[in-house]
Amino acid sequence: MQILEFDTVVIGSGxxxxxxAYHSSNFGRVAIVTKSQLDVSNSYYAQGxxxxxxxxxxxxxxxxxxxLVTGRGICDTDAVDVLVREGRERVRELIDLGMQFDKENGxxxxxxxxxxxxxxxxxxxxxxxxxxxxxxxxxxxxxxxNVEAFEFVAAVKLLQQNNxxxxxxxxxxxxxxxxxxxxxxxxxxxxxxxxxxxxSTNPHTATGDGIALAYEAGARLADLxxxxxxxxxxxxxxxxxxLISEAVRGEGAWLLNHKGExxxxxxxxLAELAPRDVVAYSIFRQIQKSGEKHIFLSLKHLDKAxxxxxxxxxxxxxxxxxxxxxxxxxxISPAAHxxxxxxxxxxxxxxxxxxxxxxxxxxSTGVMGANRLASNSLLECLVFGKRASVKAAQxxxxxxxxxxxxxxxxxxPNEQLFLQYQNELAELMSKNLGIxxxxxxxxxxxxxxxxxxxxxxxxxxxxxLIKIRNTALICKLIAQAALVRExxxxxxxxxxxxxxxPDFKTHIIQQKNKNIEFExxxx
Ligand code: SIN
Numbered sequence: 001m002q003i004l005e006f007d008t009v010v011i012g013s014g015x016x017x018x019x020x021a022y023h024s025s026n027f028g029r030v031a032i033v034t035k036s037q038l039d040v041s042n043s044y045y046a047q048g049x050x051x052x053x054x055x056x057x058x059x060x061x062x063x064x065x066x067x068l069v070t071g072r073g074i075c076d077t078d079a080v081d082v083l084v085r086e087g088r089e090r091v092r093e094l095i096d097l098g099m100q101f102d103k104e105n106g107x108x109x110x111x112x113x114x115x116x117x118x119x120x121x122x123x124x125x126x127x128x129x130x131x132x133x134x135x136x137x138x139x140x141x142x143x144x145x146n147v148e149a150f151e152f153v154a155a156v157k158l159l160q161q162n163n164x165x166x167x168x169x170x171x172x173x174x175x176x177x178x179x180x181x182x183x184x185x186x187x188x189x190x191x192x193x194x195x196x197x198x199x200s201t202n203p204h205t206a207t208g209d210g211i212a213l214a215y216e217a218g219a220r221l222a223d224l225x226x227x228x229x230x231x232x233x234x235x236x237x238x239x240x241x242x243l244i245s246e247a248v249r250g251e252g253a254w255l256l257n258h259k260g261e262x263x264x265x266x267x268x269x270l271a272e273l274a275p276r277d278v279v280a281y282s283i284f285r286q287i288q289k290s291g292e293k294h295i296f297l298s299l300k301h302l303d304k305a306x307x308x309x310x311x312x313x314x315x316x317x318x319x320x321x322x323x324x325x326x327x328x329x330x331x332i333s334p335a336a337h338x339x340x341x342x343x344x345x346x347x348x349x350x351x352x353x354x355x356x357x358x359x360x361x362x363x364s365t366g367v368m369g370a371n372r373l374a375s376n377s378l379l380e381c382l383v384f385g386k387r388a389s390v391k392a393a394q395x396x397x398x399x400x401x402x403x404x405x406x407x408x409x410x411x412x413p414n415e416q417l418f419l420q421y422q423n424e425l426a427e428l429m430s431k432n433l434g435i436x437x438x439x440x441x442x443x444x445x446x447x448x449x450x451x452x453x454x455x456x457x458x459x460x461x462x463x464x465l466i467k468i469r470n471t472a473l474i475c476k477l478i479a480q481a482a483l484v485r486e487x488x489x490x491x492x493x494x495x496x497x498x499x500x501x502p503d504f505k506t507h508i509i510q511q512k513n514k515n516i517e518f519e520x521x522x523x
Contacts, residue, residue: 001179002177002178002179003179003182004182005029006029006030006182007027007028007184007393008021008024008184008392009168009181009183009185010030010032011033011034011187011190012034012362013032013038014044014189014191015130015360015378015381016361016380017041017187017385018141019137019381019386019389020385020389022140022141022147023390025144025146026393027389027393028146029147030144031149031183032149033155033168033181034152035154035205036151038149039134039135039138040205043130043133043191043360043381044131045131045203046133047243047313047314048129048245048246049121049123049129049247049378050091050121050129050382051087051113051120051122051374051375051376052122053084053088053118054092054120058118058120060085063084064080064084065117066116066118067080067367067369067376069115070114070115070369070371071371071372071490072277072489072500074489074490074505074507075366075368075369076365078522079365079366079367082347082383083365083367083376087379087383090379090382090386091379098136099132100124101122101123102124102125102126108122109123111250112250113250113374114231114246114270114272114274115270115373121250121374125312126311127245127247127311127313127314150179151174152174153179154171154209155168155169156170156213156463157213157217158213158214158217158353158356160217161400164398165183165217165356166182167183168180168183168186169405169408182400184355185357185392185395187358188210188213188357188363189210189360189381190210190362191361193207193339194206194335195207196425196426196474196475197227197430198423198426199233199241199430200241200337201230201242201337202337208339208471210358211339211362212474214351214358215473215477215511216512217353217356218353218511219343219356220343220344220352221341221364221477221511222343222344222364223340223342224339224481225341225482225491225492226340226371226491227339227433227491228276228336228337228339229276229334229335229434229435230276230334230338231276232244232246232249232297233332233334234318234321235293235332235333236331239321241335243335244297244318245311246276246374247311248311248314249272251302252299252301253272253298254298255272255297256297256329258290258296267282275373276371277370277493284436293333294332295331295333296329297332298329299330300327308325308326318330338361339361340372342361342362343358343362344519345359345384347387349363349365349385355392357388357391359388360377361377365380366522370489370490406459406461408461408463409461410462410464411462414462417464418464418467425449428448432479433475433479433482436494437493437494437495438494438495438496439483439496443483446480449479450476452472453476456469477510482494484516485504486504487501487503488500489504506521
């Protein structure tokens with residue numbers, strides 16, 4: 001097998017991975033390993049923006065307050081404090097480096113989204129913040145001679161010796177060969193898993209690979225039951241769920257039911273800008289009551305020129321679907337959008353495995369609680385991407401004296417089998433683990449997920465079969481955590497336990513070969 005050596009190996013190329021790679025390049029040679037292209041990630045598609053308390057009438061304390069309220073009692077306060085304070089510094093750093101956020105008359109234009117009590121969302125290119133930010137970071141990274149990118153290379157196993165990371169086994173789709181990356185530190189930044197659901201706003205790559213990699217290596221996972229459903233994804237039967245940014249509601253868009261009523265006004269003081277869990281659940285109920293498949297988003301009452309200018313990409317996409325953003329009632333319904341839990345880390349993005357760091361959506365740093373505050377995710381990528389790289393740089397390279405792992409092979413005909421399983425699992429996830437859950441549905445789903453995991457041996461060496469096992473395994477872990485959490489909180493709603501319970505004001509931890517544990521919320 002080809003063996004390559006780097007000081008740090010970053011897996012994933014969203015904003016978290018790019019931030020980690022950028023900062024790690026100050027300390028040595030860096031590899032960025034991505035199963036797709038460098039510019040395919042959830043971050044790239046982020047429309048809303050990046051939250052930072054930079055306005056004169058705002059403060060990190062106020063930002064922390066909104067994050068904690070939205071997180072429903074299970075954010076780790078120390079991590080939120082780091083996020084809002086260092087986040088502001090990271091954003092200023094980016095601006096100093098030349099990142100162009102949108103301005104009007106020389107001042108930053110700040111957007112508003114659900115759960116924020118102040119306008120604090122910086123955006124770029126109107127509604128193309130993710131693209132602008134990731135392209136900006138990529139251009140910085142391309143100037144670094146000691147960063148090498150490996151596109152179309154999938155990480156399949158974290159290699160360990162004496163409970164310490166010593167490398168990554170990967171499969172290169174371009175050469176059909178295995179590659180071993182020798183390293184002292186792996187920074188996992190593989191993004192989310194919302195593509196496990198049939199209806200999702202995420203790119204096809206968001207399949208939770210990092211969760212399976214980390215779990216198999218023995219890492220602790222936290223709060224996987226919390227899945228954030230975005231309230232406003234375009235609903236056209238048979239078509240992908242196209243995201244219509246919450247920032248549109250920040251500019252005053254209304255949610256209307258089939259009777260034309262603004263139902264959110266009676267549900268929450270912030271109406272359409274209530275936290276996402278509240279809005280998504282309220283839409284779910286409206287859909288259930290009406291027997292229809294969607295509700296509507298309407299911008300008809302707003303300044304048309306302003307809206308078209310602010311949301312250029314959404315406007316263009318909607319035209320392709322035959323809708324006018326400023327005139328039509330847009331059919332929308334919630335879609336899986338964000339994994340709130342993830343691989344458990346401390347404040348330095350370290351896991352329980354020496355040399356394994358995690359940042360971005362795949363991490364559970366403690367800042368998201370039971371429900372992420374809108375536009376906090378890109379901020380988390382900047383803050384914990386840097387923290388991971390600084391801490392990783394303190395490690396020493398260790399000797400490597402084990403035999404090569406069994407090689408991974410690719411058997412193309414198995415791809416069809418993977419797609420069959422993927423569809424079955426996605427249907428089951430959407431039906432039984434969607435916005436509202438109950439014991440019976442969760443148990444039924446869990447039985448099926450467990451059966452698939454059992455059918456596929458742990459020591460498989462064919463890429464597609466490993467993917468089937470991993471996908472079923474992640475679904476199983478989510479279902480197990482959802483069954484244990486007998487309450488409704490944030491992105492986890494149980495019709496058989498409709499209230500928040502003080503008994504569950506805790507993290508739920510899963511680890512291979514261990515029973516589920518509860519971990520106290522950090523102050
Ligand atoms: C959106 O633009 O509504 C998505 C932003 C986010 O998920 O934070």
